Amino acid sequence: MTDPVVNRLIEALRVLPGIGQKSAQRMAFHLLQHDRNGAVRLAQSLLQAVDEIGHCERCHTFSRDRICATCLDPTRDARMLCVVETPADQAALERTGSYRGLYFVLAGALSPLDGVGMHDIGVTRLLERANDGVVDEVVLATNFTAEGEVTAHVLSEQLRQRGVRVTRLARGVPVGSELEYVDLGTIAHALMDRR
């Protein structure tokens, strides 16, 4: 019953992760009814971001410039290189304020079953980078999921073969959690890695 132009907007909104038909309709109707200025601003921001944002040649995070501000920051410790799966993971680490080294952003995690191999996520460039004579320690900060762990394992082997020092974020009990509610695998790891 709805106008084809409205339907096209509803369809287009479904490119957003986690947005199904129903949420997309609610969003379209909300924008048209209550926030047309916001809708125009969103459209302009999307076009500008797609047009201007590429990837940093050095760390592959999102960047408007050839080399991103983090990579160019002379106050950061270039001897440490933290490997993450996505720019979102990098942003989470930055928010902690407790890491002052540089980053290497993979294009996701290894997923052999989906045909995502070492080359697809940028492992070759990481190995070159880690062997540039400046990097002293690679901190693996891939996710603690099955795919993230496999990726960390493979990277760890490849890097160690090349004589690079490799560490991994500690597994353990999340800050603020009660043991009773923490899953057993996590407790087991926290026991093993106790210090």
Added chain:
Amino acid sequence: MTDPVVNRLIEALRVLPGIGQKSAQRMAFHLLQHDRNGAVRLAQSLLQAVDEIGHCERCHTFSRDRICATCLDPTRDARMLCVVETPADQAALERTGSYRGLYFVLAGALSPLDGVGMHDIGVTRLLERANDGVVDEVVLATNFTAEGEVTAHVLSEQLRQRGVRVTRLARGVPVGSELEYVDLGTIAHALMDRR
């Protein structure tokens, strides 16, 4: 730490209802990493909808044309006029396939505490429309929330004063639900309105 253009996109995504900072960031990163074509399509759809979609002069639903297709449809029963709060509610009624009359879409519900009165939601135009000599019955299909009920009550009084026949969607137990899990107010109404 993120690029200002990416941050602007994240901010812009927050005009979407129900989307906080974290979801907006996830959406922005997803589009830039995995679906730039989808992002451009979304931007174009937003601009086209804002540009082309207005409100039907007769029923006030979203429409590209001065009068919408539903209002112009000669097979619909012009003697019945169903009043809803939003185009989304109209869409829900249309999906049932069990209503063949026309519609009048209010601009939301009355909300005196927020300063939303009869004129703001289009009650004056509804009263004119209901007295056009064609409409025989007004079906109130505002929401069964506090504000929707107040709106239905006020409309009902105003319309009846003008000699218009008014009905309200039936309250009752939702199809497929087990009584044990239905809230008591609903059961009480279903008892009162038993037939």
